[in-house]
Amino acid sequence: MWSSRSHGQRIAALTVIGTAIVLPLVVFVLGPHMPPGKGTPVASSQVTDNTVLLVVMTPFTMFILAYLAYALVVFRAPKGEEIVDGAPMRGHFKSQVAWLATTTAAVLFLAIFGTTELLADNGAGGGGGPNPVAKPSGAVFPVQVIAQQWEFTYRYPTYGGVETATLVLPAGRQIAFHVTSLDAIHSFWAYQLGVKADANPGVDNVAYVRTKNPSTFQIRCAELCGLWHGYMSDTGRVVSAADFATWIAARRRQFAPSMKYLPKYAPSYAPDPTFRAG
Amino acid sequence: MKLRRLIGFNLLTAVVLGVVGFYVGWWLGHLVKAESIEYFDDTGQNDIALFVAYFTGVVGFLVGLGFANYPVQRLLGKPPSLREKETAGIGRYFGLCTDHKVVGIQYLIGIGAFIFIGGLNAMLIRFELLRPTHLAWNGNNYLTLVGLHGTMMMGMMTSGILGPFANYFVPLMIGARRMAFPRIEALTFWLLMAAGTILMTALAFGGFPTGWTGYAPLSEQSNMGVDAYIAFFALVGLSMMLLGLNMLVTVITMRAPGLSWSRLPIFVWGTITTSVLMVLAAPVLVSTLFMLALDRTAQTSFFNVQAGGSPYLYENLFWIFGHPEVYVLALPGMGIVLEILPVFARKPLWGYRLAVTGMVGIMLLSFLVWQHHLFVSGINGDLRPFYMLSTELISLPTGFIFVCALGTLWAGRIRLTVPMLFALAWIFNFLVGGLSGVFLSDVPSDVTTHGSFFSMAHFHYTIMGGLLFAFFGAIYYWVPKMTGFELNERLGKIHFWVMFIAFNSTFGPLLVIGFLGMPRRVVTYAGYLQGANEWVSISAFVLGASMLVFLVNLVWTQVFVRTPAAANPWGSKSIEFQLPSPVPVHNFDRIPTFGPDPYPYGGIEGTRPVVVPARPTA
Numbered sequence: 037m038w039s040s041r042s043h044g045q046r047i048a049a050l051t052v053i054g055t056a057i058v059l060p061l062v063v064f065v066l067g068p069h070m071p072p073g074k075g076t077p078v079a080s081s082q083v084t085d086n087t088v089l090l091v092v093m094t095p096f097t098m099f100i101l102a103y104l105a106y107a108l109v110v111f112r113a114p115k116g117e118e119i120v121d122g123a124p125m126r127g128h129f130k131s132q133v134a135w136l137a138t139t140t141a142a143v144l145f146l147a148i149f150g151t152t153e154l155l156a157d158n159g160a161g162g163g164g165g166p167n168p169v170a171k172p173s174g175a176v177f178p179v180q181v182i183a184q185q186w187e188f189t190y191r192y193p194t195y196g197g198v199e200t201a202t203l204v205l206p207a208g209r210q211i212a213f214h215v216t217s218l219d220a221i222h223s224f225w226a227y228q229l230g231v232k233a234d235a236n237p238g239v240d241n242v243a244y245v246r247t248k249n250p251s252t253f254q255i256r257c258a259e260l261c262g263l264w265h266g267y268m269s270d271t272g273r274v275v276s277a278a279d280f281a282t283w284i285a286a287r288r289r290q291f292a293p294s295m296k297y298l299p300k301y302a303p304s305y306a307p308d309p310t311f312r313a314g
Numbered sequence: 315m316k317l318r319r320l321i322g323f324n325l326l327t328a329v330v331l332g333v334v335g336f337y338v339g340w341w342l343g344h345l346v347k348a349e350s351i352e353y354f355d356d357t358g359q360n361d362i363a364l365f366v367a368y369f370t371g372v373v374g375f376l377v378g379l380g381f382a383n384y385p386v387q388r389l390l391g392k393p394p395s396l397r398e399k400e401t402a403g404i405g406r407y408f409g410l411c412t413d414h415k416v417v418g419i420q421y422l423i424g425i426g427a428f429i430f431i432g433g434l435n436a437m438l439i440r441f442e443l444l445r446p447t448h449l450a451w452n453g454n455n456y457l458t459l460v461g462l463h464g465t466m467m468m469g470m471m472t473s474g475i476l477g478p479f480a481n482y483f484v485p486l487m488i489g490a491r492r493m494a495f496p497r498i499e500a501l502t503f504w505l506l507m508a509a510g511t512i513l514m515t516a517l518a519f520g521g522f523p524t525g526w527t528g529y530a531p532l533s534e535q536s537n538m539g540v541d542a543y544i545a546f547f548a549l550v551g552l553s554m555m556l557l558g559l560n561m562l563v564t565v566i567t568m569r570a571p572g573l574s575w576s577r578l579p580i581f582v583w584g585t586i587t588t589s590v591l592m593v594l595a596a597p598v599l600v601s602t603l604f605m606l607a608l609d610r611t612a613q614t615s616f617f618n619v620q621a622g623g624s625p626y627l628y629e630n631l632f633w634i635f636g637h638p639e640v641y642v643l644a645l646p647g648m649g650i651v652l653e654i655l656p657v658f659a660r661k662p663l664w665g666y667r668l669a670v671t672g673m674v675g676i677m678l679l680s681f682l683v684w685q686h687h688l689f690v691s692g693i694n695g696d697l698r699p700f701y702m703l704s705t706e707l708i709s710l711p712t713g714f715i716f717v718c719a720l721g722t723l724w725a726g727r728i729r730l731t732v733p734m735l736f737a738l739a740w741i742f743n744f745l746v747g748g749l750s751g752v753f754l755s756d757v758p759s760d761v762t763t764h765g766s767f768f769s770m771a772h773f774h775y776t777i778m779g780g781l782l783f784a785f786f787g788a789i790y791y792w793v794p795k796m797t798g799f800e801l802n803e804r805l806g807k808i809h810f811w812v813m814f815i816a817f818n819s820t821f822g823p824l825l826v827i828g829f830l831g832m833p834r835r836v837v838t839y840a841g842y843l844q845g846a847n848e849w850v851s852i853s854a855f856v857l858g859a860s861m862l863v864f865l866v867n868l869v870w871t872q873v874f875v876r877t878p879a880a881a882n883p884w885g886s887k888s889i890e891f892q893l894p895s896p897v898p899v900h901n902f903d904r905i906p907t908f909g910p911d912p913y914p915y916g917g918i919e920g921t922r923p924v925v926v927p928a929r930p931t932a
């Protein structure tokens with residue numbers, strides 16, 4: 037029917053056309069809706085990251101889909117044809133090298149890009165252990181997240197170590213979450229902030245994020261931690277500096293009588309003795 | 315003779331001895347209970363008794379099957395009875411049989427049954443998720459369903475393709491009459507059957523809330539159902555090791571003269587690379603679970619923080635096994651797809667050496683990526699760029715497999731038979747699976763997707779969309795050869811299209827739901843996700859219904875209609891299709907010789923194989 041060359045040209049044309057149509061859609065329509073939204077600079081750069089991944093994938097996806105579609109239409113055996121063999125082709129060195137070169141370039145680009153983003157964003161909102169390699173410069177606002185079965189409590193070491201059941205953060209500050217656990221492994225996931233850090237007993241897992249404007253954000257436990265894992269969720273708030281000052285002062289007054297029963301603030305706490313629970 | 319058959323060594327005696335063994339062990343375990351097991355009196359739990367009971371139960375089961383006969387008879391200096399080498403009759407499917415073809419069919423049915431149970435669990439999970447709040451199961455039952463589904467599928471699908479198809483076809487493909495260790499081959503199957511039964515007993519001990527990963531310290535606090543999980547996975551690990559070892563030795567030592575490595579069918583390469591992973595990764599699993607069991611019984615503290623242990627240790631050990639494990643689930647599928655595509659594109663496998671390189675590359679790289687499961691765990695932030703790179707590098711050898719699959723279609727004469735449809739669907743599904751994996755490999759993106767429905771949908775695309783589609787492709791391609799009876803093509807096509815559409819309609823939206831912030835393994839979720847979850851659940855029920863179409867097809871054609879299958883219905887040039895259907899007991903009259911190309915479609919380079927077919931048995 038057609039020569040190898042013209043098959044190749046047609047598939048290439050389909051790939052180019054498909055990419056030309058899909059790529060703008062990915063960048064301008066899908067991209068802005070990629071998770072986790074633009075709640076914080078870290079979250080925004082995750083959105084960018086997700087969009088870049090989609091952009092890199094698009095031409096490969098279009099090529100494979102175009103190829104499959106083309107093959108299924110053009111390389112089909114006519115209905116009712118006796119079984120006839122195709123031409124015995126056992127490989128094509130040039131196209132194999134071309135494939136290897138393009139995929140290698142894409143993979144190296146992604147790895148380098150991801151690493152740059154990771155370091156530039158001080159861990160990109162992910163938990164980086166007790167002493168993360170990339171730290172924000174300047175003052176940080178520490179908040180301790182203490183996970184236990186099946187709730188989070190939050191401790192503010194710069195405010196006398198007061199412990200609260202809700203998470204409230206001042207706007208426009210560089211936050212350092214110190215995530216730890218009292219029992220099983222949990223994971224502190226603040227979706228709109230673009231933060232996720234596992235809570236391990238005995239470990240101080242630090243994640244950085246700079247807050248923006250006053251807003252609310254969803255918190256869920258993202259690591260299976262037992263019976264009520266599915267109910268381990270919370271709503272946090274980012275509020276203005278003034279509102280935060282009022283709020284934290286009220287909490288310090290409210291919890292003053294019970295503060296003496298709390299352990300001294302520490303990177304982690306001795307977990308409860310292992311107990312048996314569902 | 316009839317009576318002797320009934321009370322001889324078979325499944326019936328095995329079950330009886332297994333149950334007796336279990337209760338003897340249970341009783342023994344309660345004898346050795348010490349006051350020092352602090353929690354025993356408080357809770358009525360006795361993990362020691364349960365572990366002993368599982369052990370003696372499995373031993374009883376295996377003795378009942380006759381696994382002790384050969385060593386005991388040799389020990390006593392008596393000639394071994396040849397019961398396990400019986401060559402005819404339905405009875406040999408219900409006991410220890412050393413014919414690799416019988417074991418293959420046993421695997422297909424046995425594993426298929428457990429996978430079906432795993433699928434039913436998934437239906438029950440999706441039922442609960444029809445509503446954002448509590449609907450049908452309480453928290454513990456829901457998590458037990460999640461755990462049973464994940465563990466059953468992971469455990470059984472590891473041998474999902476190697477068990478039935480490699481056991482049956484690898485000896486044929488390499489021109490051998492048996493596996494290197496036929497009794498071990500049978501043992502791997504029966505260990506899995508014991509394991510699957512044990513996992514189901516978790517229900518009797520309160521279930522287990524840990525999912526298939528069994529992370530400590532959650533698994534150390536939890537009730538006795540976790541012991542079932544440990545026993546199950548340890549037996550699966552043992553079975554994997556032995557299966558992999560057996561395959562490796564068989565392929566290395568028992569190839570027919572002239573069958574050099576570069577002449578092996580690609581499915582054999584898929585089997586070898588999988589086997590290497592099994593042999594090297596499964597021991598890590600078994601040791602990890604052994605440590606977990608010791609923590610739970612003997613009060614050691616490998617993973618117990620208060621006494622100096624570390625949950626990170628469990629996570630790392632688990633994924634050092636767990637990541638090779640997911641390639642144990644991927645490589646056989648690749649082997650099957652690359653085996654099926656040439657037959658129905660009527661082309662030689664395009665880039666044979668590239669495909670082999672891809673498989674070996676995946677095999678090697680899969681040991682270097684495990685910490686991508688721990689990107690946000692905080693274990694060592696400095697290592698994240700390395701694991702990001704190594705994980706993304708795996709897409710290179712995986713890309714080889716894709717380009718070989720696509721190249722094989724080039725200028726072919728494609729016939730859309732049922733196996734071919736499944737193979738082509740594999741390309742699509744695995745593409746989605748691979749691309750979604752890129753998000754998880756990229757740390758900034760993983761911060762959102764880790765532990766969400768996105769990662770769950772991703773690995774369902776690779777394992778269900780990849781392995782299970784390849785599994786069904788292999789079934790439609792090979793089962794007529796194995797049983798000698800045709801499968802119905804029309805039902806097969808209905809099964810395919812319903813399954814393909816429902817699969818994508820289930821897991822495609824789940825990728826989005828994960829992006830929108832729904833974590834895995836939760837019984838409640840945000841209200842605005844209800845519509846999407848209802849869509850997914852209904853799609854999942856349709857997906858489940860497609861399996862019923864398959865079951866009807868299988869039972870109807872293989873039990874009732876029984877149309878004899880032609881020796882080579884596909885015009886395949888692979889050696890097994892040059893033999894009668896079903897393959898005779900001794901495989902070949904004479905060991906065949908092999909030409910230079912395993913896929914001589916379109917002629918040239920010698921025709922292969924030059925087979926001296928066996929006489930058909932009556």
Ligand SMILES: [Cu+2]
Pocket residue numbers: 183184186221222223257258259260261265268
């Ligand atoms: Cu939790």
